[in-house]
Amino acid sequence: MSMEYEQELSVFDADELLDLLDNKRYADFRHRVNELNPVDVAEFFDELADERQPSVFRLLDKDIAAEIFAELDADVQETLIVAMSDRELRVMLDELFLDDAVDMLEEMPSNVVKRILKNATPETRAQINRFLAYPEDSAGSVMTAEFIELRKSMTCAQAVDTIRRTGVDKETVYVAYVTDPGRHLEGVIRLQDLLFAQPDEILEDMMDTNIVCATTHDDRESVAATISKYDLLALPVVDKEQRLVGIVTVDDAIDVLQEEATADIEMMAAITPTEKAYLKTSVFETFKSRIPWLLLLMISATFTGAIITHYEAALGTWTILTAFMPMLMGTGGNAGSQSSIAIIRSLSLGEIEPRDVFRVLFKEFRVSLICGVVMGVATFAKVLLIDLRLDLSQMLVAVVVSVSLVLTVILAKVIGTVLPLAAKRIGLDPAVMASPFITTLVDALSLMLYFEVASAALGV
Amino acid sequence: MSMEYEQELSVFDADELLDLLDNKRYADFRHRVNELNPVDVAEFFDELADERQPSVFRLLDKDIAAEIFAELDADVQETLIVAMSDRELRVMLDELFLDDAVDMLEEMPSNVVKRILKNATPETRAQINRFLAYPEDSAGSVMTAEFIELRKSMTCAQAVDTIRRTGVDKETVYVAYVTDPGRHLEGVIRLQDLLFAQPDEILEDMMDTNIVCATTHDDRESVAATISKYDLLALPVVDKEQRLVGIVTVDDAIDVLQEEATADIEMMAAITPTEKAYLKTSVFETFKSRIPWLLLLMISATFTGAIITHYEAALGTWTILTAFMPMLMGTGGNAGSQSSIAIIRSLSLGEIEPRDVFRVLFKEFRVSLICGVVMGVATFAKVLLIDLRLDLSQMLVAVVVSVSLVLTVILAKVIGTVLPLAAKRIGLDPAVMASPFITTLVDALSLMLYFEVASAALGV
Numbered sequence: 001m002s003m004e005y006e007q008e009l010s011v012f013d014a015d016e017l018l019d020l021l022d023n024k025r026y027a028d029f030r031h032r033v034n035e036l037n038p039v040d041v042a043e044f045f046d047e048l049a050d051e052r053q054p055s056v057f058r059l060l061d062k063d064i065a066a067e068i069f070a071e072l073d074a075d076v077q078e079t080l081i082v083a084m085s086d087r088e089l090r091v092m093l094d095e096l097f098l099d100d101a102v103d104m105l106e107e108m109p110s111n112v113v114k115r116i117l118k119n120a121t122p123e124t125r126a127q128i129n130r131f132l133a134y135p136e137d138s139a140g141s142v143m144t145a146e147f148i149e150l151r152k153s154m155t156c157a158q159a160v161d162t163i164r165r166t167g168v169d170k171e172t173v174y175v176a177y178v179t180d181p182g183r184h185l186e187g188v189i190r191l192q193d194l195l196f197a198q199p200d201e202i203l204e205d206m207m208d209t210n211i212v213c214a215t216t217h218d219d220r221e222s223v224a225a226t227i228s229k230y231d232l233l234a235l236p237v238v239d240k241e242q243r244l245v246g247i248v249t250v251d252d253a254i255d256v257l258q259e260e261a262t263a264d265i266e267m268m269a270a271i272t273p274t275e276k277a278y279l280k281t282s283v284f285e286t287f288k289s290r291i292p293w294l295l296l297l298m299i300s301a302t303f304t305g306a307i308i309t310h311y312e313a314a315l316g317t318w319t320i321l322t323a324f325m326p327m328l329m330g331t332g333g334n335a336g337s338q339s340s341i342a343i344i345r346s347l348s349l350g351e352i353e354p355r356d357v358f359r360v361l362f363k364e365f366r367v368s369l370i371c372g373v374v375m376g377v378a379t380f381a382k383v384l385l386i387d388l389r390l391d392l393s394q395m396l397v398a399v400v401v402s403v404s405l406v407l408t409v410i411l412a413k414v415i416g417t418v419l420p421l422a423a424k425r426i427g428l429d430p431a432v433m434a435s436p437f438i439t440t441l442v443d444a445l446s447l448m449l450y451f452e453v454a455s456a457a458l459g460v
Numbered sequence: 461m462s463m464e465y466e467q468e469l470s471v472f473d474a475d476e477l478l479d480l481l482d483n484k485r486y487a488d489f490r491h492r493v494n495e496l497n498p499v500d501v502a503e504f505f506d507e508l509a510d511e512r513q514p515s516v517f518r519l520l521d522k523d524i525a526a527e528i529f530a531e532l533d534a535d536v537q538e539t540l541i542v543a544m545s546d547r548e549l550r551v552m553l554d555e556l557f558l559d560d561a562v563d564m565l566e567e568m569p570s571n572v573v574k575r576i577l578k579n580a581t582p583e584t585r586a587q588i589n590r591f592l593a594y595p596e597d598s599a600g601s602v603m604t605a606e607f608i609e610l611r612k613s614m615t616c617a618q619a620v621d622t623i624r625r626t627g628v629d630k631e632t633v634y635v636a637y638v639t640d641p642g643r644h645l646e647g648v649i650r651l652q653d654l655l656f657a658q659p660d661e662i663l664e665d666m667m668d669t670n671i672v673c674a675t676t677h678d679d680r681e682s683v684a685a686t687i688s689k690y691d692l693l694a695l696p697v698v699d700k701e702q703r704l705v706g707i708v709t710v711d712d713a714i715d716v717l718q719e720e721a722t723a724d725i726e727m728m729a730a731i732t733p734t735e736k737a738y739l740k741t742s743v744f745e746t747f748k749s750r751i752p753w754l755l756l757l758m759i760s761a762t763f764t765g766a767i768i769t770h771y772e773a774a775l776g777t778w779t780i781l782t783a784f785m786p787m788l789m790g791t792g793g794n795a796g797s798q799s800s801i802a803i804i805r806s807l808s809l810g811e812i813e814p815r816d817v818f819r820v821l822f823k824e825f826r827v828s829l830i831c832g833v834v835m836g837v838a839t840f841a842k843v844l845l846i847d848l849r850l851d852l853s854q855m856l857v858a859v860v861v862s863v864s865l866v867l868t869v870i871l872a873k874v875i876g877t878v879l880p881l882a883a884k885r886i887g888l889d890p891a892v893m894a895s896p897f898i899t900t901l902v903d904a905l906s907l908m909l910y911f912e913v914a915s916a917a918l919g920v
Binding site for chain 2: 035036037039160163164167168173174191192195196210212227228229230231233250251253254255257258261262264265266268269270271277278279283284286287290291293294295297298301302304305306308309322323324325326327329330331333334335337338340341342343345346349351352356359360363366367370371374375378379382409436439440443447
């Protein structure tokens, strides 16, 4: 039985392929590669020594080669293109899906881009340039131009025939689009519907006219979320004149959702998002994505230091107050990030909208009230029973710490709720309001609260 | 033109449906619902008053009803089931996909579960019980049993005919599975392949035997990641005897990836992950998911307080040292979470493995060295030029702060790197090692570092 289970596939046998190459069994190598999944073969190429990549790549059948090429890392793609003759480059461009070609171009240095465009047919060049002009993170930037178009006057049999004739080069054959001669989208037909219909049925009578679609300038994340919400295999994309110009397929939607989740997570951790995988990023690139935030947060933390200095007089008499500072600041930061991150993720998933602000705020306020009171009581008991002696002045300290804690938790959660919603409202990415920012702000505010409560209660 | 664009769809016209109901135009209502996307109709039901839900639900055509039912919130499903007669319940169970029925049962109270199982056919009941027995978060728990099976001796025409006859009740018709009489998986056939093949071709000669598949006990996240990696529409799932028992479809894979990303994000923010949407979670549930972590982190933060108290003597002479504490602790926490969260996300995406620990550690060490030195120099200049007078003892303070900062950043990044990898290595979820945990640990360690450096340099 030639069947391979996932366990075996995941330890993909690169050594077997290397052996075939080393023994110059090139026909066997080509044959084996044709059996394998292009994703796995691409990983094999990524690991191959740079100088071997071009010669090994030339061994591949040209249709498989394009599929594998699309899955390669950008640096390997560049190595291969630099080594290709103009003729080889033209063949490759002809075989590549347009969206893969555009993805590749976005990663190449400008001299390579020039050479590629020079070798593309005028038609492909025009299409590529149009795709490159769509804003980053727009539906236009992730769509593909290879989709199946049908006419509403066609019979079911004619439609199947058209799909059979034109489908090979298309990104999906499972969804086809009915357009008028002006390319305006009129309906959607799934291959499934054609399969279950009578051959002489007319598309107009069976197509779905309740179309979910996007425009080229829609945000790619909302497009991906729509595909996920309606369980679609592809979503049509129209231009301003409502002409069908592309489709976004479900596999690209998954990549978008994963990349957006990663970007949100990175922003929550005060890292400038990059699209490269962790081990593909150089030390200097990683440094660059992290240092601005560290410096910014360091500067803002010095304000917290200034607050401490400002209240130093109070600290002088009641040094015991210093010991509770990390706990108060830490709790404030944690309570604030709980709220901000819950809100940011819910916004990303479309569970809440900026207009829900009062509903959300009321909920977070109630949550913070219960959290604050529970923690305040726990702190009061702990401070009184473990940290301090039982006398009036010490009891006052316990009250000061507990009251400050309750107020800090409420303040932190309200700030954590309002800032991401406000950011979204004014068109910013809510994730910039994530924990490091909230923590720094809440740190400063909670210290001020603490010292003010202490001044009032202890009379310092 | 009856076409609706996404912008219009997203402000789905619930009022129109309500109008039809209020005017008792039930036939029109049923007709309109049939045209709409079940996802949108389900949202309409979720918003409808509880007491109206059962009577309105009875208006629906029974096949559409099951599709809409599967998309409803659990509380609405429960309301409907409680109101259903046994006969209605049996019809519904017959129409539901097995995985949707199982998802529903997992959310219902036990008396409702009993009633549902009582009304299921013995065969369905056995299947449901088998599905319910799969571990949470396993491939078995997210797979569906409705897939198309073919035999390798079939011709292409016979296969298409089988799909046409049996496909209506299947989760997907675009991928079919070739099994032997013992249900062992032998190959995969895409509808696309059948479409482009000759009618008399034999499946054995055209099926893909290089099968990517999962077992029922595989982690659902890795199953979803495999679907994403290979751009699959569905992944077959086999049991221990390698019999095909289900498939996981790409739409369910997206849900899994989104839920897992949300769970990671929640853990990073010290929230116990829940599967419910933000506004569907009660205040008390939200409180419960947050308070344990707040209390735990509060307790651990008191150790930081204890450290400060311990070094109070030193603070007494050099109160100026206090002012730099928030900056040092904050920077340590931020530097540590940058590393830990980058590592956690890379682990989730399969970009790195625990065995990469030294490669990753070496990279993080170099990054932390550059970050630390840049920040140390910046701090030295800032402390000397802005905060302090220019004399020898003050310069010493600047040196102490800067050196501590460099060491803190390095320490924080090393801890942030090692802990998630170690967690993964011993089978824990790396996300538990996310920022709140790291921050608390780094806070304590950075303070100790700071005070030790200060003691050594200033002789206190």
